[in-house]
Amino acid sequence: MLGFALRRFVQAVIVMLAVALIAFSMFRFVGDPVNQMVGMETSIEAREALRERLGLNDPLPLQFTRFVTNAAQFDFGTSYQFRQPVADLFAKRIPATLELSFTSALFALLAGIPMGIYAGLNRESWLSKLFLSVSLIGISLPTFFIGILLIFLFSVTLQWLPSFGRGDVVEIGSWWTTGFLTVSGLKALILPSITLGLYQMTLIMRLIRAEMLEVIRTDYIKFARARGLSNRAIYLRHALKNTLIPVITITGLQLGSIIAFATITETVFQWPGMGLLFLQAVQNVDIPVMAAYLILTAFLFVSINFIVDILYFLIDPRLRVKQA
């Protein structure tokens, strides 16, 4: 177990270094960083001085090492457009994105798993057919369209829920802000998290359904039935656990993409998260922000994958033996 975790950790570090290299080369090859930082009338001497001060004249490996060392300490330099440290910008935005992502992931799991179980066990019932058709909509409609549709219905027509922003937030500690503790914060979460989580919910539901159909045909379910176990025990204790392995894989990857690609939803709902920041950075060629976003996203994916691998171990005893 420990050896396995260690091996995975080393692999994760390698992936992170590769991503850092890509992020680093953005600085070098997408325009001259000095040009981005100074005005037109700055003299050549001043530029040279700045170049020297930023260490851009050092050999490449040294620069890369410095970049990695700084990145490891969450120092991504200064944003071109905001003239503020990138780390501060992200620190302000991360809570918003993480809260939104976790709410929508939770929504996707809590709705998707029971619906999937139901649809797998009662294939013919009208309710499962309804689930399937509705989920088809969830998969085929683009996110921004669902968002706009929800805004139109619940904010404009019914006026139940706010159409943009996070509502009132409460500060916890020096850098985390939460919308979970106020009514308006919670209300503001509902529409964006449904918009963001609908696709994942559909995916999880369909996956659980397909796996469930597969598992209930297996011999051990037949044997469990022949031993006189109750349906509840068969479905929840034996079948569900066996369906979970692929579900964990997909959920893990999807959680990563929820966090990383909340951009569209954040734009539609003007959610003050990382996605919005990233979009602004792209529009203004704000390379430090883009690089930081790239590294952060990669870090999220790598750590989620790492957790998923460890979860496999806990669920499937067969893996423990193979690796031990």
Added chain:
Amino acid sequence: MSVLSINNLTVRFPGRKSTFTAVEDVSLTLEAGKILGVVGESGAGKSTVGNAVIGLLQEPGRITAGEIRLDGDRIDQMPEASLRKLRGKRIGMIFQDPLTSLDPLQTIEAQLVETIRVHLPLSPAQARERALELLKAVGIPGAEDRLSQYPHQFSGGMRQRVVIALALCAEPELIIADEPTTALDVSIQAQILDLLRKLCRERNVAMMVITHDMGVIAELTDQVAVMYRGKLVELGPTAQVLGHPSHAYTKSLISAVPRPDIKVERFPSVSYIEEETPPSSAIDLSTHWLGKTRSHEPVTGPLLSLSDLSMRFETRSSVFPSRRRYFDAVKSVSFDIREGETFGLVGESGSGKSTIARLITGLYHPTGGSIRFAGQDLTALKERKQILAMRRQMQMIFQDPFSSLNARMRVSAIVAEPIRLHRLASSNAEVAQIVADLLDHVGLGAAAGDKFPHEFSGGQRQRISIARALATRPRFLVCDEPTSALDVSIQAQILNLLKDLQQELGLTMLFISHDLAVIRQMCDRVAVMRNGELCELADCEGLFTSPGHAYTRQLLTLMPSMELLAASQQG
């Protein structure tokens, strides 16, 4: 009163177009402490009877007539809730494949305790105590330690013991065992049969054993019911039914069982059962494509010669050589196969016999030793052209007829593929003609070429495999358990076909099987393998009459006794 009595049971599966009658008008009784065998070939409805008794018929099957009584209580019309209380409590069931009957993610203890507590009012600690007793009763050594293990930590035979323990959880009066030993090796099979017999006598349980294996019937049962296409054709004491069968089907079924005790030239043609095979028109080999280029340069010495062949698989890879773990599947095996003979390779699972087949055909590359075919060292061949030429001369027939044919290709395309690959015919028209002739020759009829593999039964698919193997005009055929997935009557047909083809075409065959009776009927010389090593190599008859190696003797004693069958086959 009988523990189980089935009266005029009929089970139907209504379909969209027509209703399929799986079981028709079957009546049986079973007493406490007795074992009843239900025997028949696939599709005979024997499993359906078992499923009907325990109330687990597959949708949309239902009992349309007759009744099932357990100790006099009628159970076929019980509502699902009361039926569930019956299952496990009064009727236990054992399934065929121990590898798949246990939940892989739960410990043995969890599964046993769960089942015990569903049926008996015991505390978790008491249930655990009972689970331990059961594991001891089914003969699992070190039961205390093994209780907390997962199914994958048990071997096949041990898992089947766990399955039996699970079936015994609540002391049922009736146990239904559906092919309980089919997935096991002979030595394990003998142990499990012993265990079942002992449990049945000691606990006074009535047992219904569903099997296609006449050997199991002869070994285990007191009474036997023979089923054919849903109907019960014969029922009586085992000795009488096997020794003096009265029904024509029983007679033909018994005659198709390969004899381990004497060698017969051909398997008796089973008159009662026919697969729909159009009569094949004989092709004249002296003029036909298939007979051409038989003129291989004759070899001096053996056709195939293995010397010190070894195969080692890495089971754990590591950067550090000292931490790598290996499994030696084949350990320095040497033998020769002479031109024109059928060489048998026999052994239990894991003995390395299939690995040897794959090494010879080039699917694996050996880690040591050499394979010489017609004087050429196959392991030294480097050029693709040479390798292809060698491959053309050797073909393989696989065990599982369901997965060895590409389901998306038409049969004609499957058979034509090797001809095209090796450019053995000059035109498409010629290829088509050869394919038609081949299919006809293996007894499928040329029309079979337009169909897809799923339209054929297991035996017919195996014929397609044979036609495909012949399509390169091979000299050497490797048959890896070619009939172990087939019913006995179909097995007899396929084995006869292989014998015929061998004689006509002068083929040399490597015949791999775990079934000693089949080996005796097919082979000229036999090699016995165990744990990757060659134990004994002898003349086929010599091996059976005076085995030299202790392991061979052990294998021979483990063969289910066929004395009863022998009597009826002679008579």
